[in-house]
Amino acid sequence: MSGSAFDFTSSDAQGTAVEPLEIGKFDREKYADYCASLDERCAFFWPASEGVLVCRRFRVPLVFAGLCRDMEMSLKLQLGALHQSMDYPMDIPNFLEPWYGIGAGPSAYGAEYVWNGDLAPATLPVFSSIEEALKHEPGEIEETPAGRHILEMIEYFLEKTGGKIPLSLSDVQSPLDTAAALFDTADFYMAIADEPENVETLLERIAGLTVRFCKKQAALIGSRLVYPGHGFSSSRQFSCMGFSDDNSIMLSPEIHRDICASSMIRFGRAFGGFAFHSCGNWSMRTGMIRNLEGLRMVDGAFTGGTDPSPNPAQPFVDAFAGTGITVNARMVGSPGEVIEKTGELKKPGVKLIAVTYCASAEEQKIVYNTIHS
Numbered sequence: 001m002s003g004s005a006f007d008f009t010s011s012d013a014q015g016t017a018v019e020p021l022e023i024g025k026f027d028r029e030k031y032a033d034y035c036a037s038l039d040e041r042c043a044f045f046w047p048a049s050e051g052v053l054v055c056r057r058f059r060v061p062l063v064f065a066g067l068c069r070d071m072e073m074s075l076k077l078q079l080g081a082l083h084q085s086m087d088y089p090m091d092i093p094n095f096l097e098p099w100y101g102i103g104a105g106p107s108a109y110g111a112e113y114v115w116n117g118d119l120a121p122a123t124l125p126v127f128s129s130i131e132e133a134l135k136h137e138p139g140e141i142e143e144t145p146a147g148r149h150i151l152e153m154i155e156y157f158l159e160k161t162g163g164k165i166p167l168s169l170s171d172v173q174s175p176l177d178t179a180a181a182l183f184d185t186a187d188f189y190m191a192i193a194d195e196p197e198n199v200e201t202l203l204e205r206i207a208g209l210t211v212r213f214c215k216k217q218a219a220l221i222g223s224r225l226v227y228p229g230h231g232f233s234s235s236r237q238f239s240c241m242g243f244s245d246d247n248s249i250m251l252s253p254e255i256h257r258d259i260c261a262s263s264m265i266r267f268g269r270a271f272g273g274f275a276f277h278s279c280g281n282w283s284m285r286t287g288m289i290r291n292l293e294g295l296r297m298v299d300g301a302f303t304g305g306t307d308p309s310p311n312p313a314q315p316f317v318d319a320f321a322g323t324g325i326t327v328n329a330r331m332v333g334s335p336g337e338v339i340e341k342t343g344e345l346k347k348p349g350v351k352l353i354a355v356t357y358c359a360s361a362e363e364q365k366i367v368y369n370t371i372h373s
Contacts, residue, residue: 004304006305012064012065014057014059014332015059016057016060018077018081020077020079020080022076023072023075023160026079026082026161027083028161028164031083031164034093038092038235039093039236042091042092042236049324049351050350050351052346052371053233054090054091054092054368054371055090055091055092055356056085056357056364057094057330057355059081059231062077065118066117068101071149071152071153071156075161081094082095090368092233092353095226096165097167097169097170097230098157098170099170100121101121101146102120102177103121103123103146103181104144104213105177105209105210105213106123106181107123107144108140108141108147109126111123112124113146127183128183130199131198133183134198134201134205141209141213142213150170153170154221155220158224163222166226166235166236167225168221169217169225169229171230172210172229172243172244173210174264175203175207175260175267176245177243177246178206178210189250196259200258203263204266207267208266210243211267211271214270214271223236227239227241228241228274228275230242230244231299231330232299240273240275240296241268242275242297243267244277244278244279245276245277246280248260248282248285249278249279249282254288256285261292264276264292265293265294272294274296275297275326276295277299277300279301279307280309281309281311281312282300282311283300283316286319289319290319290323296326297326298326302330302331303337303338313345317345317350321347321350322349327353329341329352329353329355331355331357333357335367335370338354339367339371
């Protein structure tokens with residue numbers, strides 16, 4: 001079967017178009033009961049050594065773009081997605097997210113959000129050298145404009161939903177991704193080559209900042225908190241906090257381990273483990289990632305419709321079978337392609353979540369029933 005091709009004309013290849021739903025029209029009691037029924041499956045799956053669950057991910061493109069400034073509209077669109085999602089057979093419910101860009105960490109070092117039209121917020125480099133960054137005393141993320149907005153979004157979402165709907169933290173970036181945003185790209189990667197010890201020190205400091213802000217969010221969310229959050233299939237029955245580490249594909253597995261491992265492990269220790277995500281094909285570092293203390297879940301794209309450089313299945317089977325580490329496999333594509341790719345991943349000893357983006361509830365039913373058969 002020929003695989004799907006990445007749609008470069010789409011602003012969000014994994015997005016689902018939904019209609020906003022007025023907050024007062026969302027049946028939060030019904031959705032809370034729906035989540036509770038699926039949580040039973042999640043609770044059985046999480047401690048198991050192998051198995052498979054299916055999640056139909058509802059990602060609303062506008063929520064992850066410039067509209068994130070409008071917390072009311074963000075919530076209405078996400079409620080529309082949750083309402084629609086109940087028609088699609090799955091094992092893991094969707095959740096709300098107070099998404100407000102990926103610059104919260106850099107903002108602690110003085111980076112400010114730059115808004116270009118309806119695009120997601122960006123930040124500009126702050127420092128010209130690692131030494132300059134190490135001399136700078138960052139503030140707490142919660143004290144920055146970005147940090148305050150995220151906390152206000154959490155409070156707003158909880159208030160408007162009566163605290164009954166599952167909610168994740170805002171998008172968490174790895175220490176590496178946060179550090180990379182503080183410098184011109186060439187300067188940062190030259191520093192990794194020339195001053196690896198100083199870069200590692202900076203990553204450790206960023207890990208501490210990130211942990212403290214994540215705990216601040218978690219304390220606000222309380223019992224509604226789902227793990228690992230953001231792009232991972234998430235549940236209140238799961239444990240470990242997720243982060244994105246997209247800059248990792250710019251480094252060799254050995255350099256990535258030597259520079260970044262300690263800060264990733266520090267982050268994971270604060271939350272009972274961590275979940276790892278990178279865009280692109282990161283299969284060459286599965287062995288290194290597998291051996292990091294505290295790893296509980298990995299996430300990747302496995303079809304060409306999901307990412308222009310998807311992961312092959314076999315390295316993930318080889319690395320994670322028999323480990324109890326969950327593989328969260330995102331697969332944009334036809335029902336046949338998703339079923340075929342799931343078959344490549346669903347081998348003895350593999351603990352798998354098949355993440356689908358089926359266009360209709362009928363297609364989702366075919367995929368769901370076939371995978372579970």
